[in-house]
Amino acid sequence: MSTNEIAGPANVIGSKKRLPPEVSILGVLIGIAIVFEILGWIFVGDSFLANKQRLSIIILQVSVIGIIAVGVTQVIITAGVDLSSGSVVGLAAMVAASLAQTSANPRAVYPALTDMSPIWAILAGLGVGLLAGIVNGSLIARTKIPPFIATLGMMVSARGLAKWYTLGQPVALLDDSFTWFGKSFNIFGFPLPLPVIVFLLVAVIFHIALGYTRYGKFTYAIGANPQAARVSGINIGGHLIKVYAIAGLLSGLAGVMTAARAASGQPGMGVAYELDAIAAAVIGGTSLSGGVGRITGTVIGTIILGVLTSGFTFLKVGAYYQEIIKGIIIVAAVIIDQHRQNKRKKT
């Protein structure tokens, strides 16, 4: 698109290629990693980065958050928010796990539905997520209540459903064919867990969807100016239902992955994941006022969250301090990013 020189009068200079905004976020990531590397040599006497196992764990820890964050990013681009992702993860994990139990469990949730193909458990988990998303989207589109309220309601109710489902009992003894989805594979000598592969695949799919499809173009348009979008012939309500449905579906997928990795379903799974996902999106440059955001940024934002957790643990920082510092770093990252963007606008 750089050659679109339009024949015009004097105040036309050649177009300058701009760096994509993700570059600065990538810089933040590298900066944080280097700080941990240096502190590592000073305080622990070991390298932070030169450790395949650790690098793999960093991504594994955040891949579930990352899958959610890809959906949440799209919601935030439409100037909305999804607070229900964490609860939907819990509910989807419970439902999926209940259909993936082995007959060896004398107290299976559905004794008649044990030793099944894992496909049913996965479909059920995804279905639960999709349904929750459609409910969110329909509430917002049809009743015009703010997304914050609609998804807050879903957050509370879905968590309640997850607890009610087994009256608070965990769902255990899952079939190996299901827990396989939480396993690692060696790719070029690098231990790569399946959730990480799923995360990256989801990220690539929606990066393409946002950048190159009509779905993506309309998503940005609605966030940038809903009134203009409507006059341009975009069916806003219908499109919002799609966006929230996708976010729900991805939360369901995250729930399935969580259950598979833990080899159980617990009603408390995914608590506060929505906040980490929103943080990842916002650190990655997605604007809460809508119209701006990219999946590549969200992926980097997600990895930053992982590096922070892993780095603090590596440095043997206490858990309480970790959370305190993490909160500060999230806010600081966004302040710096915003400052930088304002500066760029003004020059």
Place this chain on the structure above:
Amino acid sequence: MQGTGTMEAAPAGGAAVDGGYLLEVESVRKEFPGVVALDNVQLRLKRGSVHALMGENGAGKSTLMKIVAGIYTPDSGSFKLRGEDIKLRGPLDALEHGIAMIHQELNLMAPMTVAENIWIRREPTSRFGFIDHGEMRRKTAALFKRLNIDIDPDIQVGTLSVANRQMVEIAKAVSYESDVLIMDEPTSALTEREVDHLFTIIRALREQGKGIIYITHKMNELFEIADEFSVFRDGKYIATKASTEVTRDDIIRMMVGREITQMFPKEEVPIGDVVLSAKGLTLKGVFSDVSFDVRSGEILGIAGLVGSGRSNIAETIFGVTPSDAGTIELFGKTVRIDSPATAMKHGMAFLTEDRKETGCFLLLDIQENTQMAVLQAGYVKNGFVQQKQLGKDSVEISQALRVKTPDMAEPIINLSGGNQQKVLIARWLLTKPKILILDEPTRGIDVGAKAEIHRLISKLAGQGVAVIMISSEMPEVLGMSDRIMVVHEGRVTGFLDRSEANQVKIMELASH
């Protein structure tokens, strides 16, 4: 590019460099990424004078004003106020130096009272630090008396008309004892009587020795109110002259840099069958029983005062606010138009009145803005946007409309108002409409671009497009329309043919 006008401007103000001028801005340069907005520009403002800035959209008037008002910092150049070199650190700093800007988009807080708005941050306080409302009211009343303004200081700003809000803005600027007042198209939303009142106030301010910088696109205002004017073109200074020594054509020539042969190049084209027929359209409380036909190749002008319901009629036809009663026939078939998407499916396009609110996606780039409407109907295969073809066609159409930009990837917010308007027109032309509804297609647009848009509308009609054009500008309606429908208080009060229409007849029907 410094014209001979510089020399002619100097003698009237006296030779003394620091005595005659209130404000002197010299060799100012300002660059934005990819664009030189101002290149070696100057402006000299005399005490007790009204100095108009003229130029096409994108000429650099607004940028220069924002520099004077401290909103932008120039890259280079000198800035003298009352003969002293100063450097402004921001709009507040400018205000403290006695430079006040009255914005095009008014900056008042609607829920607060008139007095509170004027004295904000400077509220008179009583002994205990509470705000002294009585004193504030007295000060406001005194200020209004001085300016001949008749507004209750205790009334909420939100309840005032646009004209009255503007008066409050001006009073606020004067309350800072500002010497330099900047007015950016102050009359764009005012009625004739309100304009007269505004001019009375401006003349009073001039008597008091203030310097007023006045941006306008309206040529007659220039001759009525301005003592001097400066012309800019493409970010360059062209000339400064006294408004008594030039004609309208001289100014247009300076602004455009070429002759504009015909203002309204309406071509006679064959008019075809009825394509759109509205029958008894009603939107409760807004308009009722509106019926009209539009034929292919015809330009139907809709005239009427602001608030007469003319824009609402257009919105209803396009499905933004579906009608409560009545029918719309398209190409002979009755169609229920319940959303813009439905209207577009039937070949309609609608350029809205408000560029910012319902037109531009300000966060997105020019390409995205251009292509947004057409994606509903084409250039998409299996959900994927055919960006290559779409990009090519978008560039072609932007070039035809002469959108001034170095790059389609430039954010649209960096374009001038006129260029944004061209992008929005391009957006609708890409959809190849059969019925084109234009609501104020040339509002806030300079003469050059105006003529281009008029030529384009005429050309589209020649290709068989049915055009419905709403406009507040009488010459535009009279010059472009084949037929004029006049609306008054939500009712159609008459139709006038091109041959019989004139300004008086329209005004009679519009005000009944």
